[in-house]
Amino acid sequence: MLIPAHLNPGDKIAIVATAKRLESEIEQAIEIVKAWGLVPVFGQHTLANHGYFAGTDEQKLEDLNWALNYAEIKAIIFLRGGYGTTRILDGVDYAALKSNPKWLVGFSDLTSLLLQLENLGIAGVHGPMLASIGRDDASDNTLKELLFGETSFNYTLSAVTQEVTIQAPITGGNLCLVAESIGSENEIDLEGKILFLEEVGEQMYSIDRMLNKLRRCGKLDGCRGLIIGSFSNIGNANNYFSETVEELVSSYFSHLNIPIAYGLMAGHENQNLPLCIGRNAKVQFLKDRLEIGYLL
Template sequence: MITPLQPGDKVAIIATARKIDREAVEQAIQVLQEWGLEVEVGPTVGAKYGVFAGHDALRLQDLQQALDRPDIKAIICARGGYGTTRILDQVDFSRFQQQPKWVVGFSDITSLLCHIHSLGIESIHGIMPLLFPSGTDKALDSLRRVLFGEEVYYEVGPHPFNRSGTGQGQLIGGNLALLHNVSGTRSDFTTKGKILFLEDVDEYLYNIDRMMVHLSRAGKLRDLAGLIIGHFSDMKDNADPFGKTVYEIIAEHTAKYNYPVCYGFPTGHEPDNLALVCGREAKLEVSELGVNLAYTLNSNKA
């Protein structure tokens, strides 16, 4: 069980993927301090090795120490990009399993969240320090509420692509490209009876279709309790158009199932990126009036 944060707790900001300057996390440090937290910035923040926040060994060491140290109560990944999967199989999660703590991130960090989910531990898909300056107040407050164990309840307006219904199960998901990337690895995830959420950025429409085909062929769309479609930002098309929008692509691959589906949920690569608890039991209600998503944040059902 993950203990909610308390004022005075220490949290670590580390970079497991793409490089990031120290100046880019200063506003996040200030916000976290305003929440009453002590902030420690790892050596990967400001480190550079090609596109990465330091070489693999440094990023592995920074993540490992943050997982192992009992005085660090939460790990907040500074940004996404690419690089987390390069070190994931070398991480020792044994101490983390004995004393779980919040791990926060999205985008490339989806792979780490999936791995944590496979261990039966919750994690937070939410806004990262690089994006604190552009994040909405609602996105930032949702992260704070989850970290400190406060109740969270989301209401979203209707969308013409929505499919009505009610489903209940653990939340799991994240960036579609990374969910596709971890398939067949030690970080793979099961979806039966769960509420899956998807988001992505800067992808070609044909590749979205290819990844949805893969999820379908792998059986990951078949037995869901519900499906949440978040932001699909900056989608691209070829000179010869694919012929469908991203929502039309997803609707086609889920049309044969009966579970509720909602579109346009505020999660992903946009300023309004609400914190979602991966591994937490949730209830999704979709109707003509809109969408409700609720879970009991002190349940820690993983």
């Protein structure tokens, strides 16, 4: 697994859009990134509008490949999620990234790209994007620490099913994008890994359908642990489902003797604690917290 070099004050980072157009203020986020000592550089089309999207597919791909090839850019923080990244995945210059690895940071729709990077042997960061930086100090500070080389993190949980230590990479992200990856070049590989999941705005039956898809494909069988992040604004029409969404998710892993962590604040809430995707880690599932030590 290729681990990008940590950042240093004065480094340039690219701000690139691959999904939905910007519909919020980002001035505070820009000032926070500058306060970290970094120099944000926007792609030519980052703030473009093309209907729903932040520019045409060609414009988005041009910006991303520019950032991957520009040697002075040391990391890429994506503008926001929504939808659209999968439309350009197959045109990304991954060879440039493999020859000069740099941190790519995103969540939600960017899950698709993080899974693609993992399959290519490049670690990425599931964490706040520019449009969400400034919403929570803990999330911002943790992202800064991670990018600047810190490897040990302690996250609060609501509960765990087993107190155990596992050495394995963390993979996953947004459930919808994890399920969508099946059959594509970025198809999730769970064998021997810890799965992290989060979701927003779906109905309970849709959560069930996506998990059932992963089960039917045999994807869950090799999983060594489960981290349940934020499942936000999940609907339950007519109260057909009697269980909570966390209970529904964990039920798909009941046949496996693996630890399940509940309540990690990572996903579509203001607090969105970052995780490295694909990087080997020593993960301790403790009574009320998750201790993660990323390995080289």
